[in-house]
Amino acid sequence: MPPFDVPEGDPFGPHNLPYGVFSLAAGGERTVGVRLGDHVLDAGAAARALGSPYAPLLAQPTLNTLLSAGRTTWSDVRRALTAWVTVHRETIAEHFHPLSSVTLHLPFEVADYVDFYSSEHHARNVGRIFRPDAADSLTPNWKHLPIGYHGRSGTVVVSGTDVVRPSGQRKAPGDAEPVFGPSIRLDIEAEVGFVVGVPSAMGTSVGIAEFPEHVFGLCLLNDWSARDIQAWEYVPLGPFLGKSFATSVSAWITPLDALDHARVAPPQRTHALLPYLDDTGSSATAVEPGGYDLRISVAVNGHVVSEPPFSTMYWTAAQQLAQMTVNGASLRTGDLYGSGTVSGPEPGQRGSLLELTWNGRDPLELPEGKRTFLEDGDVVTLSAWAPGPGGVRVGLGEVSGRIVAG
Numbered sequence: 198m199p200p201f202d203v204p205e206g207d208p209f210g211p212h213n214l215p216y217g218v219f220s221l222a223a224g225g226e227r228t229v230g231v232r233l234g235d236h237v238l239d240a241g242a243a244a245r246a247l248g249s250p251y252a253p254l255l256a257q258p259t260l261n262t263l264l265s266a267g268r269t270t271w272s273d274v275r276r277a278l279t280a281w282v283t284v285h286r287e288t289i290a291e292h293f294h295p296l297s298s299v300t301l302h303l304p305f306e307v308a309d310y311v312d313f314y315s316s317e318h319h320a321r322n323v324g325r326i327f328r329p330d331a332a333d334s335l336t337p338n339w340k341h342l343p344i345g346y347h348g349r350s351g352t353v354v355v356s357g358t359d360v361v362r363p364s365g366q367r368k369a370p371g372d373a374e375p376v377f378g379p380s381i382r383l384d385i386e387a388e389v390g391f392v393v394g395v396p397s398a399m400g401t402s403v404g405i406a407e408f409p410e411h412v413f414g415l416c417l418l419n420d421w422s423a424r425d426i427q428a429w430e431y432v433p434l435g436p437f438l439g440k441s442f443a444t445s446v447s448a449w450i451t452p453l454d455a456l457d458h459a460r461v462a463p464p465q466r467t468h469a470l471l472p473y474l475d476d477t478g479s480s481a482t483a484v485e486p487g488g489y490d491l492r493i494s495v496a497v498n499g500h501v502v503s504e505p506p507f508s509t510m511y512w513t514a515a516q517q518l519a520q521m522t523v524n525g526a527s528l529r530t531g532d533l534y535g536s537g538t539v540s541g542p543e544p545g546q547r548g549s550l551l552e553l554t555w556n557g558r559d560p561l562e563l564p565e566g567k568r569t570f571l572e573d574g575d576v577v578t579l580s581a582w583a584p585g586p587g588g589v590r591v592g593l594g595e596v597s598g599r600i601v602a603g
Contacts, residue, residue: 199290200233200234200236200238200290200293201233201282201286201290202234203233203234204234206589206590207234207592208582208585208589208590208591208592209232209233209234209235209592210233210234210589211233211279211282211283212455212585212586212589212591213232213451213455213585213591213592214231214232214233214275214278214279214282214452214455215231215232215414215449215450215451215452215455215593215594216229216230216231216240216260216263216304216414216449216450216452217229217230217231217232217237217301217302217304217448217449217450217594218230218258218259218260218301218302218303218304218305218448219237219294219299219300219301219302220299220300220302221294221298221299221300222300223300225300226258227258227259227302228240228241228242228255228256228257228258229241229255229256229257229259229260229263230294230299231278231282232296232449232594233282233293235295235296235297236293236294236295236296237293237294237295237296237299238278238281238282238289238292238293239292239293239294240255240256240278241255241256241257242256242292243255243281243288243289243292244256246288246289246292247281247285247288247289249277251273251274251277254266254270254274255274259304259305259306260304260305260392260413260450261305261306261530261531263394263413264305264392264393264394264395264413264530264531265394265395265396265530266394267394267395267410268395268409268410271394271413271452271454272454275452275454275455301355301356301357301448302355302448303353303354303355303446303448304355304448304449304450305392305450305531306531307350307351307353307531307532307533308350308393308529308530308531308532308533309347309350309529309532309533310347310348310349310350310353310444310532310533310534310535311345311346311347311348311517311521311532311533311534311535312345312346312348312388312420312436312440312444312534312535312537313343313344313345313512313517313534313535313536313537314339314343314344314345314537314538315343315344315510315511315512315517315536315537316509316510316511316536316537316538316539316540316548317335317339317464317509317511318509318540318541318542318546318547319537319538319539319540319547319548319549319552320334320335320336320339321334321335322334322540322547322551322552323551323552324336326551326552326555326556327556340467340468340511341468341470341471342474342520343474343512343516343517343520345517345520345521345534345537346435346436346440348420348436348440348441348444348535349441350533352441352442352443352444353444353445353446353533354443354444354445354446354598355445355446355447355448356445356446356447356448356594356595356596356597356598357448357597357598358443358445358598359598359599359600359601360421360442360443360445360598360599360600360601361442361443361601361602361603362379362380362383362573362600362601362602362603363379363380363383363423363426363438363439363442363443363603364377364378364379364380364603365377365380365423365426365430365438365439366426366429366430367380367381367425367426367428367429368428368429369425375429379602379603380423380424380425380426380439381425381570382423382424382425382557382569382570383421383422383423383424383570383571383600384421384422384423384424384549384550384551384570384571385419385420385421385422385495385548385549385550385571385577386419386420386421386422386535386537386538386548386549387417387419387493387495387503387505387538387539387548387549387579388417388418388419388420388535388536388537388538388539388548389415389416389417389418389489389491389493389507389514389535389536389539389581390415390416390417390418390446390533390534390535390536391412391414391415391514391517391518391533391534391535391536392412392413392414392415392416392450392531392532392533393411393412393413393518393528393529393530393531393532393533393534394411394412394413394530395410395411395528395530396411396527396528396529396530397411397522397527397528398527399525399526399527400525400527401522401525401527402473402519402522402523402524402525403518403519403521403522403528404473404519405473405474405476405487405513405515405516405518405519406515407518408487408514408515408518408519409453411518411528412453412514412518413450413452413453414450414451414452414453414455415450415451415453415456415489415514415593416446416447416449416450416451416593416594416596417446417447417493417579417580417581417593417594417595417596418444418445418446418447418533418535418536418579418596419444419445419446419577419579419596419598420440420444420535420538421440421442421443421444421445421598422439422440422549422551423438423439423440423442424439424551424570425439426438426439427439427440443598444535445596445597445598446533446596447593447594447595447596448594449593449594450594451591451593451594455585455591456489456583456591458583458584458585458586458591459489459490459491459583459584459585459591460485460486460487460488460489460490461486461488461489461490461508462486462487462488463476463486463487463488463508463510463511463512463513464509464510464511473519473523474516474519474520476513476515476516487513487514487515487516488507488508488510488513489507489508489514489583490506490507490508490583490584491506491507491508491581491582491583491593492504492506492507492581492582492583493505493506493507493539493548493579493580493581494579494580494581495548495577495578495579496577496578496579496580497561497563497568497571497575497576497577498563498564498565498575498576499576499578500563500564502553502561502563503545503546503547503548503553504541504545504546505539505540505541505546505547505548506539506541506546507536507539507581509539509540509541509542510536510537510539514534514536517534517536518534521534538552540552550568550569550570550571554568554569554570557569557570571600572600573600573601573602574599574600574601575599575600576597576598576599576600577597577598577600578595578596578597579595579596579597580593580595581593581595
């Protein structure tokens with residue numbers, strides 16, 4: 198099928214146009230690509246063919262140059278790309294390649310990585326599992342600020358990369374001493390990642406209204422978690438080796454401009470927010486609705502086990518960005534921050550095996566057998582879509598990873 202003959206309603210039609218980085222061979226030269234249906238456009242080559250001033254931004258081995266260009270340029274480039282694939286077809290036709298013929302790479306150079314804990318349903322489930330006798334399943338600070346931790350940017354990998362089962366210390370409640378070995382409680386965390394483009398100066402903060410000036414787009418993210426290693430190491434400082442071994446992201450970054458029709462209000466706030474986080478309309482910092490209606494599916498070995506709704510996330514990406522910088526910490530081009538596990542109110546909407554199996558008590562029934570946590574050879578795939586213009590769907594690039602023995 199010619200690259201322009203995208204079926205009506207295709208979630209990767211001209212209304213979407215996510216960005217990635219590809220090469221024509223595994224060791225070939227990398228360059229920025231834009232997805233249209235089941236093809237990828239060599240954006241730099243197309244820009245040169247049309248004499249576009251955006252060629253220097255797009256003929257790059259990563260998205261970082263484009264990311265740093267800022268909101269006005271992002272919107273201008275997107276408008277140009279839309280015109281190229283709808284009006285200037287003959288000129289750029291030779292610069293399309295079937296997706297099946299290219300190798301996709303990590304689309305940007307990751308600067309810093311932060312992961313949040315912003316789903317109330319997830320946080321309450323975890324609280325009920327580990328603190329069943331607590332008067333409140335949430336920690337006292339949870340409704341007052343987005344909780345997060347700093348991860349390891351060097352282990353962020355692109356979809357399709359195998360995940361090696363991590364080893365570390367673990368200690369079961371009945372064990373007298375810790376032991377060392379491969380994790381036996383390897384889990385997933387279905388998340389959405391946000392990619393920062395425009396940096397900020399150290400000693401300044403970024404308000405929630407400034408979110409679209411700094412964040413370029415989003416992608417699906419799986420923050421793999423070794424629950425047994427994490428449980429032994431995380432008191433009192435928090436996640437470390439149980440999280441830092443691998444974080445998988447999609448090969449495609451969906452620009453925020455493609456998601457205008459997916460904007461929704463977040464859940465009603467139950468506690469008064471301090472001014473720098475207040476998005477309720479009661480302060481001067483109030484902005485347009487900060488939530489996104491993203492419909493996520495989680496599949497293990499091709500079998501859908503959960504469908505978490507991102508619209509239920511209590512803390513928004515704008516609030517997370519404000520929290521990251523309120524102490525004066527700077528942003529860098531290529532910063533990545535994860536939403537935290539996305540879980541909804543229903544059992545079939547939980548974004549981790551920890552919740553889906555209630556810490557191993559209720560195994561999942563899969564065609565190949567029962568699962569409490571991941572086994573070697575298991576493949577986990579996250580996919581998602583969002584409402585788009587005229588009722589069409591906006592597809593998010595999937596993120597997939599296979600567990601291999603360490």
